[in-house]
Amino acid sequence: xxxLRTVTRRSMLRGTAVAGMxxxxxxxxxxxxxxxxxxxxxKSLKGLYYYxxxxxxxxxxxxxxSVKAFQSDRGLVVDGDPGPITQGELAKVVKAxxxxxxxxxxxxxxxxxxxxxxxxxxxxxxxxxxxxxxxTMAALGVQRKKGSGSDPDPGGSGELVVINQMxxxxxxxxxxxPTAAVITLYALDRPPSGTHKQAxxxxxxxxxxxxxxxxxxxxxxxxxxxxxxxxxxxxxYASALAAAADGKPVIxxxxxxxxxxxxxxxxHYVVARGTNSAGDFYVSDPGRASxxxxxxxxxxxxxxxxxxxxxxxx
Numbered sequence: 001x002x003x004l005r006t007v008t009r010r011s012m013l014r015g016t017a018v019a020g021m022x023x024x025x026x027x028x029x030x031x032x033x034x035x036x037x038x039x040x041x042x043k044s045l046k047g048l049y050y051y052x053x054x055x056x057x058x059x060x061x062x063x064x065x066s067v068k069a070f071q072s073d074r075g076l077v078v079d080g081d082p083g084p085i086t087q088g089e090l091a092k093v094v095k096a097x098x099x100x101x102x103x104x105x106x107x108x109x110x111x112x113x114x115x116x117x118x119x120x121x122x123x124x125x126x127x128x129x130x131x132x133x134x135x136t137m138a139a140l141g142v143q144r145k146k147g148s149g150s151d152p153d154p155g156g157s158g159e160l161v162v163i164n165q166m167x168x169x170x171x172x173x174x175x176x177x178p179t180a181a182v183i184t185l186y187a188l189d190r191p192p193s194g195t196h197k198q199a200x201x202x203x204x205x206x207x208x209x210x211x212x213x214x215x216x217x218x219x220x221x222x223x224x225x226x227x228x229x230x231x232x233x234x235x236x237y238a239s240a241l242a243a244a245a246d247g248k249p250v251i252x253x254x255x256x257x258x259x260x261x262x263x264x265x266x267x268h269y270v271v272a273r274g275t276n277s278a279g280d281f282y283v284s285d286p287g288r289a290s291x292x293x294x295x296x297x298x299x300x301x302x303x304x305x306x307x308x309x310x311x312x313x314x
Contacts, residue, residue, distance in 0.1 A: 047109030240310025
């Protein structure tokens, strides 16, 4: 019994020492309480359309970026730490949305709130997704950015936008796929939070592209868009063009050299949506942002097809 007591005491002392060294080194020791708190933060941020990932209780890069975007909008210290002040502000905004849609303001962005927001969005002709993004909050009369009379246009006009993949971080030279996926979110009037660069970095993370893989496969992009609660499906190239002609945003897998009117070169992703009066397709090319939104004839796009595949988004 004496030996058992000694071992237990030593174990306790050893454990205390390890915890102390970890704290001194600035390391965080995960606990179930921390995970639950982070999950609640993710749930609220997702409801307010800042966070588009999985609610898993993991304070990873995508969650930290979303926290920073919220903190910036609310005039808080932007450090990515979802501490008590940030948590309190989150609850305040969620409750304001709940009050505006006529449900109990309890700060829990759950199924009841999502259903009420969807009903409101439908009545106003907004994208019906249940999330209180910038346009939905503006329609509700709930201030998203503290200190401003109204929000500026968040960029989600429903039209194609131009994003330069070469300005999207360390993997910029191979980021045409994640960049194209982000462009489709704008086209669906569902702009992600943060800068274009951060949005593409977050999308790349959501795509879960395996280490050592150059570029991205259509399956990666479909996975990434799925993390943003956005339906995306692989189709043959002709079906993708037909959907684009009908006004749906599509990601086309093309030979970039042929698309640009030159010799065959490398595989690339572009986004097409809609046509002009001549029947030419509007295209946003992440690899040629300097071209702006450029129109291409059907024959040019058909000639540039690579692997006969595309993705219809939304």
